[in-house]
Amino acid sequence: MRILLVAGALALALAACQTAQDSAVEAEFTCRDAGLRPGTRAYDRCVNATYARYRRQSDQAASQVAVGAAAGLVGGAVLGAATAPRHRYYYRCNAWGCW
Incomplete structure (x- = not known):
């Protein structure tokens, strides 16, 4: 489950990234x-203004992805802790097993 969350967060982060060169080409x-x-x-003037707008949008998207990924990881940890089985007794273990 954790691997899926991390892989999803990484994929979203990479999808939201736009390099400065990509922004410059799109502005042109x-x-x-x-x-x-x-x-x-x-x-x-048009290229400069458009480039600045694209960079702002890319930075905002990256920030939103980071916040979303962090919220998902924290939420997953909370759900995992809430649904974990709670044992009523302490078990003693030795070389032959636990009881």
Whole structure:
């Protein structure tokens, strides 16, 4: 069960990550699609603003994934502790077994 939680949290964290290079490329494509020509002042402003927006969104997504993963792990630990069997007696064990 723990392995599934950790694997799920890791997969979500990796899915939410966007590298700075990915953000820059997407910003350039967005501004070109808007009809701006590379090398102009308007294009440079557009790329800078769009890049900053993409980086903010990526950082927020990564933060939300981390919070969600932490909440899931804590919740899983609480549920595991709540559903664990409670023994009424202490067992004594030796080399031949426990009683």
